[in-house]
Amino acid sequence: MxxxxxxxxxxxxxxxxxxxxxxxxxxxxxxxxxxxxxxxxxxxxxxxxxxxxxxxxxxxxxxxxxxxxxxxxxxxxxxxxxxxxxxxxxxxxxxxxxxxxxxxxxxxxxxxPRRLPVPGAGLDGVLTLRTLTDAGRLRDGMRDAGHLLVIGGGFVGLEVAATARAAGLEVTVVEAGARLLARSVSGAMSAHLLAEHRAHGVRVLLSRRVTALRGDGAGQVREAELDGGERIAADLVVVGIGAxxxxxxxxxxxxxxxxxxxxxxxxxxxxxxxxxxxxxxxxxxxxxxxxxxxxxxxxxxxxxxxxxxxxCGNPRPYAALPWFWTEQYGLRLQIAGLGDGHDKVVTVGDPSTGRFSLLCYRGRQLLATESVNRPADHMITRRLMGAGGPLPAPEEAARPGFGFKAFQQAATV
Known part of the structure; x- marks a missing residue:
């Protein structure tokens, strides 16, 4: 056989x-x-x-x-x-x-990657980012570009925006939704990321759409037209509107x-x-x-x-806890769980210090944690959520001085 x-x-x-x-x-x-x-x-x-x-x-x-x-x-x-x-x-x-x-x-x-369904989407300099070849084209394009337009405020788009801004490009992000990363993080985390990008000089336009891209005689993209008729310079465009x-x-x-x-x-x-x-x-x-x-x-x-x-003959159902991460500027955001449907957010730590966690609850159930530059919070909650608890109730997490390390130690006694 x-x-x-x-x-x-x-x-x-x-x-x-x-x-x-x-x-x-x-x-x-x-x-x-x-x-x-x-x-x-x-x-x-x-x-x-x-x-x-x-x-x-x-x-x-x-x-x-x-x-x-x-x-x-x-x-x-x-x-x-x-x-x-x-x-x-x-x-x-x-x-x-x-x-x-x-x-x-x-x-x-x-x-x-989803393609942008507007006139001019096929111009030179209009790119998506999925493969190594895509990334090479984008890196080459950044060497000569002055104005980068990122269409879409998701993880990839915001990471590209941060990298390009650090490289000295003028960067505009156009997001059709009312906030950044609306399908992935809480409203409070969206607001924190928005403030971070704007503090680094990125122009972020929310609830706006690109209706056309326009190029020069050589077929190179040069500007974008937005709903309402506004035009913005763009000699390099990254389309990040999902996959x-x-x-x-x-x-x-x-x-x-x-x-x-x-x-x-x-x-x-x-x-x-x-x-x-x-x-x-x-x-x-x-x-x-x-x-x-x-x-x-x-x-x-x-x-x-x-x-x-x-x-290999050892079947088991798939039950892994989802987790994600992103790096933008000096910010490392780590997410454990899926916060869809949360109705309450508890903050642990001080966002003004750049080190904090947001706990997303539905009722008394902890659905997800969003940790900025607090890797221990992420690892502890990921471990506890993956194992089925115990997890802090919202009123416990909201108490002054609450910490995940102490909670974990008490929970394992």
Whole structure:
């Protein structure tokens, strides 16, 4: 009998970690990792920060060296994306025409940036940021640019804005919503980040939309027109208005999709031989009670380990606590949990010092913590929330002098 084989489609964080986790958990069959890019799997978070600032190069970002794949007997196939899934024949057709058979298939297809649906979106100098190639183009563009326009006040857009401002560019952020990071953080944290960017000289426009981009005779973007007719200079534009899950091959193969590839608690698709992980997967949220899709390194890495355990004969439902982080200027924001639906925020520490945490409650239930330059708060709450408590009640957290270290010590006595 032939050895079992796993084909992993997508060589980002989720795909690379799946292949590595399979080996570390004892899988002895064939593993093939297939990527669309021609480089080894790499870290994406530094693209909007250290790489863009020039403090880290592309070769510094590899998740694992080529020697790792050789030593672990993982075949890496680069620059050859999957174009069709043949579920009946248990095969994957690649763009090169190569066909790969599988016993188990893991889809780690990732997501793609949303495109800006306005005139002029195709001008030179209008960029998105997802891949190493994207980041290289943006870094090159920043060398000659004077005015950077960031469209979208999400994590990537704000990180790019901070990096560009530190490099001396004039920066404008245009956000269609009433506040920054509205889907990700509390209103109080949005206000703190807004003040931070404005203090560093970034012009931030809220509840505004770009209606057109205009260029010069050579096709280079030069300005943006906003709703209401205002025009602003922009010789470099970064579009950061969210991402769409890559579901094409899965949908074409008849797998269930809905804002992502639908999976169960074990990350299985509607075909039990096919799993999906990372940005492309929509899964039952154990902490939300509804299906969710998350775009984060934590989610990618934890789902990779979860699906590897299942394929190695040790199935367990995916139950990891979501957590996120961002760095902007000297501010490091770490978030544990999901604050959707909170109705109360308790502040621990003094925001004026630049070191504080916001605790987001629904009733008496702690949903999420947002910690600025207080890593101990983040780690303690992440550990307690992930383990199911105990957690501080809102009135306890609101008491003067409350501290998470003391609370944890008392809770474990």
């Amino acid at each position: 032939a050895a079992p084989s796993v084909v992993v489609i997508g060589a980002g964080q989720a795909g690379s970690d799946t292949a590595a986790a399979l080996r570390s958990q004892g899988f002895g069959g064939r593993i093939t990792l297939v990527g669309a890019e021609g480089v080894l799997p790499y870290q994406r978070p530094p693209l909007s920060k250290q790489f863009l600032a020039g403090t880290r190069g592309g070769t510094d970002l590899a998740l694992r060296p080529a020697s790792f794949h050789t030593a672990q007997d993982i075949e890496f196939v680069g620059r050859d994306p999957a174009v069709r899934l043949d579920r009946a024949g248990a095969r994957v057709l690649l763009a090169s025409g190569r066909s790969l058979g599988y016993q188990h298939l893991v889809l780690a297809l990732g997501a793609r 769409l899950p890559e579901v094409g091959p899965a949908a074409d193969a008849g797998l269930a999709v809905d804002d992502g590839i639908l999976v169960d608690a074990y990350l299985r698709t509607s075909d039990p031989a096919v799993h999906a992980v990372g940005d492309c997967a929509r899964f039952p949220g154990p902490h939300t009670g509804r299906p969710i899709r998350l775009e984060s390194v934590q989610n990618a890495a934890d789902q990779a380990r979860c699906v590897a355990a299942t394929l």
